[in-house]
Amino acid sequence: MSYGARVWDENGNLIMDTTTFTYQVIWQGVVDFSGTVGTYTFNIPDFNPANCVFMIIPTRAQDVQSSETDGLGNSKSYPYVTTSVGQVVVRFRNPSSSAGTIGSRIVAKGYAIRYST
Template sequence: MSYGARVWDDSGNLVMDTTTFTYQVIWQGTLDFSDTSGSTAKVITVSIPGYDPANCVFMMIPTRSQDIQLAEGDATGNTKSYPYATPSKDQVVVRSANPQANLGNTNQTRVVVRGYAVRFKV
């Protein structure tokens, strides 16, 4: 008997088959940018042994309802945006703003998110 899940698209093509791969959450934690202010970006470096961008993914999910943008034209949109993540071998660097941003002209994120690093194995 096989185990897992299979997902097909609307054309009947198999697009995901967890009977041929597994995944493992290798890190999870809270990333708090609620105290971000001024013109210096807040940077959090997360050490994740075994993390490799070739077979891992890093994702963030808001933890507070006030961190969800209500509409596209919301004036506080930047303060509710997702942090900027840069994955590399064994770590992910998460910033309150894009490293190329001119922080004098833009607001930084002030969200609290739950971060997850997931490794896929074939």
Template sequence: MALYGAQVFNESGQLGMDTNSFTYQVLWQGVINFSMTSGNTPTIYTFNIPGFNPATCVFMIIPTRPQDVQTAEGDATGNTKSYPYVTTSVGQVVVRSANPSANLNNTNQTRIVAKAYAIRFST
């Protein structure tokens, strides 16, 4: 019998996950656009996602434009290319252009455009 799929092994060489024992479901996907963020007023997106639970779900953000990827650690525009600040709770994800405790007079906010996914996983 031929095997298909992916297997992941831990540092001890033991099988940690394979496609026969691990499944996932995309609960939500969309584009988050911070390109128009400016000044000291943050852009905030609140997504109500039925079935989302931080204990069994992840929220991923993937930049979609080449200019949104920081070219080096010392890049002077690094904050504008940083990942947004994400807060998760049961049924809800909040994505902000800046950390809510940041002093926005001295902090550049993110200006990325990204694809975002809420994914539930189970074993």
């Protein structure tokens, strides 16, 4: 018996097959910008941007922007993420932004995921 999921496109071509595609969560933790922390640096062994991704998922309903015209859009925006081998840096705003730019104030769960085919 095989396990996994398969997805076909509109032409019947197999485009994803998790019976041959695997992934592994190699790190998970809280990313909390609700206080005074402006930057998190996570040293994650085996993280490599060539075969890993870093995702952020908000954990509080108040951190989800209700519409594009939401006046608190910047404070509900996703943080700025940079990756390198063995490390992920998450900042509450783009480092090239002016000092007066409002940064993210979300509380989220972060995941580092390694994948292979």
